[in-house]
Amino acid sequence: MVLVIQSRRKMTPGKMAALMAAAFLAVWVIPFAWATATAFQSETDAAAPKVTWVPPSGFTIDAFVKVFQDGNIPLWTWSSFYTSAAITLITLVISSLVAYALSRIDFRGKRVLMGVIIAPIIIPPPVLIIPLFNQMVALRMIDTSWAIVLPQVIHPAMVFVLKKFFDQIPRELEEAAVMDGASRLRIFTQIVVPLSRPILAAVAIFVFIGAWNNFLWPFIATNDNSLLTLPVGLQTIKSAYGIQYAQNMASALLAALPLIVVFLFFQRQIVTGFATSGPAGT
Structure with a gap:
């Protein structure tokens, strides 16, 4: 009984947070490790009923070779990259300008407009699929890159995040610039x-990841093989022999690899951007 009480006393908030972080890490790492191990197995070993981390016939890259042979991975990767980059750039421009106007400019109906902009956050994206598709058809943009890009550049959540950050910037800086004759755009x-570079970097990364992972809308918006994004293109690689577990896992790893690289290089910007409460932390 005494040992239990002492162990409870020794459980500090820091240790509790570390244990929770380790638990969350295990929840993410174990499935990822299993997918990786499966991708490097033969189809026979991957489909075997016996669960094993080390396949009897050893590891192989046959699944990756098959995926590259059956699909145009470089073209689909490039398509994903430039559409995601375009979506990110346009979203940053639109969201930052709208957020700045809502943060700094006082006008009639501002609260109503803010509510109208934020309200779409609660609307499930699949609800908008049919209206967006009809709109793209009317604009004759189906089977073009614009059909993939334009419907994804409106992010109410990012407007809200940026506005909250802009609210923290001291107005005295802008007032001094106005006295020096600076225009609103120059300010x-x-x-x-x-x-705002930390929060802009964080928003850019999240928008880029969301655009890269988006499957449903690019799948609907285009049938042109040269315009397919990587997640959509990988789903076109089918086999006549039923489910190919190793190839499916290899495809999933190929689609996730660029995002893992992005996160590893920019994780500091992600954490800093959303942890910063004001310009003092920039």
Whole structure:
């Protein structure tokens, strides 16, 4: 009984947080490790009923070779990259300008407009599929890159995040710039944007990841093989022999690999951007 009480006393908040972090890490790492191990197995070993981390016939890259032979991975990767980059750039421009206007400019109906902009957050994206498709058909954009890009550039959540950050920037900086004759646009580009680089980087990364992972809308918006994004293109690689577990896992790893690289290189910007409560932390 005494040992239990002492162990409870020794359980500090820091240790509790570390244990929770380790638990969450295990929940993510174990499935990823299993998918990786399966991708490097032969189809026979991957489909075997006996669960094993080390296949009897050893590891192989046959699944990856098959995926590259049956699909145009470089073209689909490039398509995913430039559409995701275009979506990210346009989203940053639109969201930052709207957020700055809502944060700094007082006008009639501002609260109503803010509510209208934020309300779509609660609308499930699949609900908008048919209206967006009809709109793209009317604009004759189906089977073009614009059909993939334009419907994904509106992010109400990012507007809300950026507005909250802009609210933290001292107005005295802008008032001093106004006294020096600076225009509203110059204040935004030369004062607000440099102070907001952490949150802008975080928003850019999240938008890029979301655009890269989006499967449903690119799948509906285009049938042109040269315009297929990587997640959509990988799903076109089918086999006549039923479910190919190794190939499916290899495809999933190929689609996730660029995002893993992005996160490893920019994880500091992600954490800093959303942990920063104001320009003092930039």
